[in-house]
Amino acid sequence: MSWSVVVPVKGRPGAKSRLGDVPDREQLAEAFALDTVAALLAAPAVGRVYVVTPDLSVARRMEALGAEVVPEDRAESDPLNAAVRRGLAVARTDPHAHRAVITGDLPELTPGDVDQALRLASAHRRSMIPDAEGTGTTALFALAGVRLTPRFGAGSRAVHEADGHVPLPLPAAARIRRDVDTADDLAEALRLGAGVHTRAALAVAAQRPSA
Numbered sequence: 001m002s003w004s005v006v007v008p009v010k011g012r013p014g015a016k017s018r019l020g021d022v023p024d025r026e027q028l029a030e031a032f033a034l035d036t037v038a039a040l041l042a043a044p045a046v047g048r049v050y051v052v053t054p055d056l057s058v059a060r061r062m063e064a065l066g067a068e069v070v071p072e073d074r075a076e077s078d079p080l081n082a083a084v085r086r087g088l089a090v091a092r093t094d095p096h097a098h099r100a101v102i103t104g105d106l107p108e109l110t111p112g113d114v115d116q117a118l119r120l121a122s123a124h125r126r127s128m129i130p131d132a133e134g135t136g137t138t139a140l141f142a143l144a145g146v147r148l149t150p151r152f153g154a155g156s157r158a159v160h161e162a163d164g165h166v167p168l169p170l171p172a173a174a175r176i177r178r179d180v181d182t183a184d185d186l187a188e189a190l191r192l193g194a195g196v197h198t199r200a201a202l203a204v205a206a207q208r209p210s211a
């Protein structure tokens, strides 16, 4: 059975604010999301990818890759989980597909990583992948017909576990656990091999004369 995957992408304004003053930060955040979604779309176990975003530039580029875009009116409170719920509601139109939520900030992700994670997730009604630090969440899974309530945010691993999401046995260094939040995370992602969109965005930023 195939998986429908929801990817929330904040977009402009404000994407990846914790990256600080890296050049072209929002372009770079868009590139992280494009690399994440390209890996998902190339994974044989993935049927559909739903990108939830209010950003029209992100939306256009995601559609060109082959993702389906779910538009978002940013909610005033807890906008990330509101966006994920919106994507999951659209994904539920195929009641036979399993469902996953994966954050759009995994620029090193490969189709092989995705298939490995989905294979592990198939063994549990609800499961999750903690971020490398161990306190957050990069992915959430539920088999077809099983309720999935997203509770992303600080400390989300504990909350997802309390909801019955079993942490999948992947090492902290696994690419699917390495979300890029800070400049140090970015340096490490580049060292280990970020995707083509991220490398291209960085090359463009490097050529721009500094202000």
Ligand SMILES: Nc1nc2c(ncn2[C@@H]2O[C@H](COP(=O)(O)OP(=O)(O)OP(=O)(O)O)[C@@H](O)[C@H]2O)c(=O)[nH]1
Pocket: 008, 009, 010, 011, 014, 015, 016, 017, 018, 019, 029, 052, 053, 054, 072, 074, 079, 080, 083, 084, 103, 104, 105, 179, 181
């Ligand atoms: N659609 C949508 N996605 C969001 C929203 N907030 C965060 N995300 C996405 O959720 C994932 C994890 O979020 P964060 O790591 O906090 O990313 P971020 O909000 O861009 O980063 P910071 O500004 O540094 O907190 C990323 O793919 C974000 O693009 C939102 O309000 N709407």
Ligand SMILES: C=C(OP(=O)(O)O)C(=O)O
Pocket: 131, 135, 136, 137, 138, 151, 152, 153, 154, 155, 156, 157, 179, 181
């Ligand atoms: C959204 C989350 O974390 P961060 O914003 O730190 O990536 C999370 O771990 O649920």
